[in-house]
Amino acid sequence: MAQFTLQINGTSRQVEVDPNTPLLWVLRDHLQLVGTKFGCGMAQCGACTIHLDGTAARSCSLPVSSVGNSAITTIEGLSENGDHPVQQAWIEHDVPQCGYCQAGQIMTAAAFLNQNPSPSDTEIEAAMNGNICRCGTYLRIKAAVKTASQNS
Secondary structure, three states, X not given: OEEEEEXXXXXXEEEEXXXXXXXXXXXXXXXXXXXXXXXXXXXXXXXXXXXXXXXEEEHHHOEHHHXXXXXXXXXXXXXXXXXXXXXXXXXXXXXXXXXXXXXXXXXXXXXXXXXXXXXXXHHHHHHHOOOOOOOOOHHHHHHHXXXXXXHO
């Protein structure tokens, strides 16, 4: 076990865990930030996406020991009142069905739009490609990302 001080959603949080513990489980099990979901455990589906210094990262395969002083943002920290442009676009386009993948989808879209605020449809498809939606709402996801890019 080792002690880690993590910068999460603008707050410093301390945890004592095995250094190899994936950040996902630190967030969920030790800090009760359960918006970030477990999907595959292999960084293939995107359900566990968080921001690490503003860049989308898969927390299921990221050992807590590799985070260092990086700023971590979870879905809980994306906006205080659910009013981030991506979250608002998700509501406008009625994106979620089961909702399980949505936190990861939203976090991926938000990081992407921070880097590319005026993307083409092809760029949106490429950026969102690694996030799996079992319900198949890909057309609504793409439309919501496009709307969020216009409202940012």
